[in-house]
Amino acid sequence: MIEIKSVSLVREGQRVLDAIDLSLPKGGITALVGPNGAGKSTLLSLAARLLPLQAGSITIDGLPVSSTPGKVLARKLAILRQDSGPPPRVSVREMVGFGRFPHSGGRMTAEDREMVAQALDRFELTDLASRSLDRLSGGQRQRVMVAMTYAQGSDYILLDEPLNNLDMYHARKLMIELRRLADETGRTIVIVLHDINHAAASADRIIAMKDGRIAADGTPEKIMRTEVLEAIYGFPVEVVDAGGMRLALQYARSGQPRDQARPS
Amino acid sequence: MPEITPTAHRRAIASAGLCLVLLVVLSLGIGVEDLSFSGADGAMPLADLLSISRLPRTLAAVLAGAGLAVAGQIMQTLTRNRFVEPSTAGTAQSAALGILIVTLFLPSADLGLKALVASGCALAGTAVFLATAHRLPPEQPYLVPLFGLVYGGVVGAAVTYVAWQNDLLQYLDIWMNGEFSGVLKGRYELLWIAVLVVAAAIFFADRLTIMALGEAQATSLGLDYRRMTQIGLVLVSVMSALSVVVVGLIPFVGLVVPNLVSRLSGDNLRGTLPQVALGGAILVTGCDILGRLIRFPYEIPVGTVMGVAGPGIFLWFILRERRDA
Ligand SMILES: Nc1ncnc2c1ncn2[C@@H]1O[C@H](COP(=O)(O)OP(=O)(O)OP(=O)(O)O)[C@@H](O)[C@H]1O
Ligand SMILES: [Mg+2]
Numbered sequence: 001m002i003e004i005k006s007v008s009l010v011r012e013g014q015r016v017l018d019a020i021d022l023s024l025p026k027g028g029i030t031a032l033v034g035p036n037g038a039g040k041s042t043l044l045s046l047a048a049r050l051l052p053l054q055a056g057s058i059t060i061d062g063l064p065v066s067s068t069p070g071k072v073l074a075r076k077l078a079i080l081r082q083d084s085g086p087p088p089r090v091s092v093r094e095m096v097g098f099g100r101f102p103h104s105g106g107r108m109t110a111e112d113r114e115m116v117a118q119a120l121d122r123f124e125l126t127d128l129a130s131r132s133l134d135r136l137s138g139g140q141r142q143r144v145m146v147a148m149t150y151a152q153g154s155d156y157i158l159l160d161e162p163l164n165n166l167d168m169y170h171a172r173k174l175m176i177e178l179r180r181l182a183d184e185t186g187r188t189i190v191i192v193l194h195d196i197n198h199a200a201a202s203a204d205r206i207i208a209m210k211d212g213r214i215a216a217d218g219t220p221e222k223i224m225r226t227e228v229l230e231a232i233y234g235f236p237v238e239v240v241d242a243g244g245m246r247l248a249l250q251y252a253r254s255g256q257p258r259d260q261a262r263p264s
Numbered sequence: 265m266p267e268i269t270p271t272a273h274r275r276a277i278a279s280a281g282l283c284l285v286l287l288v289v290l291s292l293g294i295g296v297e298d299l300s301f302s303g304a305d306g307a308m309p310l311a312d313l314l315s316i317s318r319l320p321r322t323l324a325a326v327l328a329g330a331g332l333a334v335a336g337q338i339m340q341t342l343t344r345n346r347f348v349e350p351s352t353a354g355t356a357q358s359a360a361l362g363i364l365i366v367t368l369f370l371p372s373a374d375l376g377l378k379a380l381v382a383s384g385c386a387l388a389g390t391a392v393f394l395a396t397a398h399r400l401p402p403e404q405p406y407l408v409p410l411f412g413l414v415y416g417g418v419v420g421a422a423v424t425y426v427a428w429q430n431d432l433l434q435y436l437d438i439w440m441n442g443e444f445s446g447v448l449k450g451r452y453e454l455l456w457i458a459v460l461v462v463a464a465a466i467f468f469a470d471r472l473t474i475m476a477l478g479e480a481q482a483t484s485l486g487l488d489y490r491r492m493t494q495i496g497l498v499l500v501s502v503m504s505a506l507s508v509v510v511v512g513l514i515p516f517v518g519l520v521v522p523n524l525v526s527r528l529s530g531d532n533l534r535g536t537l538p539q540v541a542l543g544g545a546i547l548v549t550g551c552d553i554l555g556r557l558i559r560f561p562y563e564i565p566v567g568t569v570m571g572v573a574g575p576g577i578f579l580w581f582i583l584r585e586r587r588d589a
Contacts (some may be wrong), residue, residue, distance in 0.1 A: 045480075048484055049483065050480045050483055050484060070483060070486045070487065070488055071486040072486075073486065074484065074485055074486025075486070078484065079484045081480060081481070081484075084477075084478075084481065085402075085477070085478045085481070088473075088476060088477065088530075088531040089526055089527075089530040089531040090473075090530055090531050090532045091268065091530070094532050098473070098474060098477070098485065099485070101470070101474055101485045101486065101487070102485055102486040105470070106469070106470025106471070106534065107470075132530065152485070
């Protein structure tokens with residue numbers, strides 16, 4: 001269980017997180033949504049001890065992130081950050097292998113290699129395994145980073161906008177794989193998404209953040225309503241029922257009344 | 265770039281090793297005195313000439329080259345910037361300041377004490393550089409080497425001023441211009457510590473590779489980033505200080521070699537660090553040989569040769585790669 005208790009954070013004089021209380025039980029997929037600058041990445045970074053806590057506490061299975069040894073935490077929790085920096089000149093296989101570092105310390109065992117092969121396979125990277133990371137497309141690189149995070153083999157996986165740069169096929173494929181991971185291996189997955197429909201389709205719970213606070217929290221059925229989405233995003237989002245699935249139609253469409261996108 | 269397999273690394277290491285052996289043999293054979301077995305006409309006997317002068321000189325070049333290239337690689341990992349090395353980050357200049365202080369206050373100090381104080385000063389100077397470099401905006405990677413040049417320049421100017429005030433400019437010249445002609449048996453042995461530096465770097469290779477992914481990524485993989493930074497700082501400072509104390513500053517090795525190896529063999533240091541060490545040894549030994557041959561029987565200091573050859577090789581390599589791309 002990830003337990004976040006009255007966490008606040010001020011950055012450059014600006015309140016970025018405001019007394020966040022959140023408890024994420026083990027298992028399942030939780031989607032974190034909300035406008036740009038809402039504090040989603042900041043919250044994940046705090047949970048993954050990449051930023052120091054200023055106020056409040058965060059524990060992972062009872063282990064406080066602020067005082068647990070880095071190595072112990074690295075086996076419990078893996079994070080994919082929104083921005084992973086310039087790619088090093090290493091092969092895809094090597095990069096995914098770095099995910100095993102908390103277990104192998106660099107000396108890969110047969111088990112580590114097996115896990116890497118499995119990660120490559122799961123995210124359809126086997127054909128790219130020998131390619132150098134700095135010669136891949138943005139989406140291919142993103143999938144490598146996801147595979148590396150997965151290879152870490154932790155119970156908790158935090159993914160900050162993993163669908164960035166992914167095409168329709170791979171975005172769908174990733175969500176399916178995450179669902180399988182959660183269902184078959186009991187991993188706890190927290191995923192930041194901007195595509196609310198992906199969140200509604202795959203997540204068990206959607207948490208919306210706005211201005212450093214939790215704006216809404218509930219099952220997809222509860223969140224996928226025009227008035228709830230409007231409170232989060234500031235414009236009326238039409239929600240339709242499509243084959244038993246709630247679908248938000250946030251798109252700008254030509255030939256439709258413009259008032260959809262801007263209230264009066 | 266095709267995948268760099270362990271086999272490719274081994275092949276690169278083997279050919280670099282062979283190249284180094286050839287250069288070492290060449291280096292042992294070059295000198296004003298002809299190698300002759302007779303030792304007639306008052307010439308130094310072969311064995312003595314080799315063991316007192318040529319061998320120490322060659323070993324010094326190999327050790328300093330390997331150590332400095334590895335130090336450059338570590339420096340680039342610590343700053344996450346490919347364009348810094350100890351001589352452009354104030355490390356070497358701080359080391360010179362250390363030697364100057366010892367020379368001023370304890371003129372009778374031996375090389376070991378000088379090296380120790382120089383290492384301490386290099387450590388402090390580099391820590392200041394690193395702390396500042398980490399505050400520079402990462403979107404502008406050229407600020408780090410630029411700041412390093414300015415910072416090194418300021419420390420260097422302070423050293424020159426103090427040396428000038430105390431009539432020590434001629435010593436300063438020795439420290440700031442790498443040269444192997446003065447290397448004799450009994451005057452270079454401290455450089456063997458370079459072997460320890462290289463060995464330690466290879467021992468930490470996996471951790472350094474992870475470190476190069478950035479503080480956040482390294483931390484989330486469970487690496488103690490601060491601790492590794494401290495270890496890296498010590499390795500870089502000790503190596504730079506040793507080199508300045510024993511043979512003087514040799515620029516560019518730490519910059520050119522890691523960049524070439526990265527382009528040829530990638531960034532997984534487990535495979536590439538031995539290549540970096542060998543490459544550094546080859547470059548410095550090669551430049552020393554050149555310096556002895558160009559105006560034979562006179563010598564050009566290795567620092568000067570490197571000042572021309574280093575950037576030259578670097579440019580050639582970058583331009584060649586652009587044409588291929
Ligand atoms: N390094 C930083 N220094 C100062 N303020 C920052 C920094 N990073 C983010 N912030 C601020 O913190 C707030 C929250 O940022 P955060 O990155 O958590 O938002 P987010 O919800 O992840 O947004 P996005 O959807 O755009 O990724 C923003 O107002 C941002 O300006
Ligand atoms: Mg974000």
